[in-house]
Amino acid sequence: MIETLTHLDLSPFVLSFKLAGVTTLLLFFVSLPFAWYLSQSRSKTKPFMEALTALPMVLPPSVLGFYFLMIFNQIELNFTFTGLVIASCLYSFPFMVQPLQGGFESLNKNMLEASYLAGKSKFKTLLFVALPNIKPALLTALIITFSHTIGEFGVILMIGGSIPGETKVASIAIYEMVEIMDYSSAHIYSLIMLLISFVVLLSVYVFTHSQKRVGGFH
C-alpha cells in the first residue's frame, strides 16, 4: 500500500487541475459580457441564445464529443491539451453563464440606472457596480465550472485519447486503471478525487453561510 502511494503518479491530477483552471479563467472572461448582455437584453433572439447556451447540459457527452472529434480532425486539435481546453469551455459554458446571468437579473435595475445617471458607461457599471453585487452568483459560477471540468469524462474520452501529461486527466486515468483491473490504484485515485471535490464544495458552503451570517456579501 505504502509502496503504491509513494509511486503514485500525480500528473493526471495536475493535468485535471490545469485544465479546470485554464477553462474557468477563459470561460469567465468570455461569459461575463455574454451573461451581462443576456441579462439586459429584451431582444427576440434571447430565447434562442439561451437555448443554445443550455444545450451542453442536456446533450450526451458522446454527442458533443463526436462533433468535436469531427471538427478538431480538420484543424488538428484532437489529442491535444488545447483541444481539451476548447471542448471543456464549450461543455462547461452553461455552468458559467447561467449563474452569472441569474445574478445580474436579480440586481436592482435602479441601482444600475443610478450608475448610468452618474455618467458611467455600461462597461464601468458592469465592472464596479454589477459584478461586486453578485458575489454569491459569481462564486457559484466559478466553483461549479471548475468542479464540472474536473469531473469531465465523456467528452475527453472521445477527443483526448490518453496521452500522459497532455490529455491523460484524472478521470481518464481511473477509467484506464479499472480497465486493466488495477483496482488498488483506482481506489486511491478515486478517493483523492472524492476528497478534493468534497473539500472544495464544503469550503464554498462554509463561505456562503458565513457571509449570510454577517449580513450578506458586501
Next chain:
Amino acid sequence: MLQIAIEKELHGANGLLNLELKCDIEQGKFVAIMGKSGSGKTTLLRILAGLEEAQGSIVMKEATWLGAKKPLAVQKRNIGFLFQDYALFENMSVEENLLFVKKDKKFANELLELTELTSLKKESVTRLSGGQKQRVALCRAMMNRPQLLLLDEPLSALDSVMRLKLQDEILKMHRAFGMTSIMVSHDASEIYRLASRVLILENGKIVKDGTPKEVMMENTKGLEGELLALNEQNIATVLLGHQLLEVTFSAQEAKGLKVGQKITLAMRKTL
C-alpha cells in the same frame, strides 16, 4: 428653460395609455407632479432622464436631449435622480457611493456635512436606515452638480418625522445649487412645502397646471359628513369619517338643515 413635448404609447395595467405631454419649465423651478398611479408620472421622469425612449422633443437650455437624430445618452444629460428605493451601490460605503460619481473628496465631505452624515461616511450603506439611505442618495445625486434633479416619490417609504427632515434637505440642495427640480409625489403637504408649481396628470395628459395653492385648493371637493346635531346657537356636530367636528353656521346657513342629513364642508379660499 426645459422644454418638453413628448408622446409615448404605454401598455400598463390599465390597458393602452397615450402619454402626451407638453410644457415648459423655467430654470431653477421646483415642480411637483401629482396624479393617480398609472397616469404616467414615473414614465415622464424616466423619459426626461433618458432611461426610456419616446417621440417628440426635449430641449434643456441650448441642448437637444430628444428630437435630434439620436437621443442624448443618459450619461451625458447630467441629471440627479432620487429613486423611491434609494438604489445605492450596495458594495460601497457611504463615501464611496459619492466618490464613484466624481472623485472630489472635498465636495463629498461638504455634502455629507450638509446632511449630517459625516460620522457615517465609512459605513456600508446596507447598514443605514431608510432616511439615512435617502440622504446618501441625495448627496450622490448632487455630486455631479446636476442641472436637473428628478425625484420619484423619494420620501414615500419614510416616516413623517424623517420626511420633514428630508424635505428640508432637498429644499436646501435645490436652493444651494439652483438646479431645476421635478418631483413626483402624492403628499399634498410635501408639495406645498417644496414646489412652486404643480402639474396634475391624468391618463397621460396634464389636466391642471399652476401654483400649489391654485391647483390643490381647486382640487378640494370638500369633505362629506353627517349632521349629528344642531343646537340653538347654530353650532352643528358633524361626523367626518370617525372624527367629530363642531361647526358654527350662520342663521341663514343653518336654515333647513336636518339632523341625519349628509352635508359637505369646504374651506373658503382665504390664503
